[in-house]
Amino acid sequence: MPGFGILAAVLGIVMAMNTIGAGAGSAEIAEKVAAAMVGTFIGIFFCYGVLDPLSNVMKQLVKQELSTLECVKVVLVTHVSGKPPLLAIDAGRRLVQLNIKPSFATLEGWIDALSQAGDGGDRRTPNRRAGDPK
Numbered sequence: 001m002p003g004f005g006i007l008a009a010v011l012g013i014v015m016a017m018n019t020i021g022a023g024a025g026s027a028e029i030a031e032k033v034a035a036a037m038v039g040t041f042i043g044i045f046f047c048y049g050v051l052d053p054l055s056n057v058m059k060q061l062v063k064q065e066l067s068t069l070e071c072v073k074v075v076l077v078t079h080v081s082g083k084p085p086l087l088a089i090d091a092g093r094r095l096v097q098l099n100i101k102p103s104f105a106t107l108e109g110w111i112d113a114l115s116q117a118g119d120g121g122d123r124r125t126p127n128r129r130a131g132d133p134k
Helices: 002-021 026-080 085-093 104-118
Strands: none
Touching: 002 026, 026 085, 085 104
């Protein structure tokens, strides 16, 4: 858009010079220069007043989505590398934004509640089978 503004300014000045060559009066020249300035204003306004804020919002939405996926990736990679589930989830918790990040104790309470509800109160970790030693 700034390029559009510069192009409008150049074209407006070229048109103004063209009217000077044709013997135009100062009113006609002023009209052509004003058109050049309006084009410049429109280019700068849309760039910094519309497109820049819009692109920043889009960038923040993409960054938020990527941070969620990054958190899931860290949990999965940490768990696959052999860490206990609680430590794997805590590694992902560190990437969560501060305003929504649960404390470690809260997270541990949620995991305990899920493990009790999911396997009837059996406190084994999810990767162990019934016959495996603890």
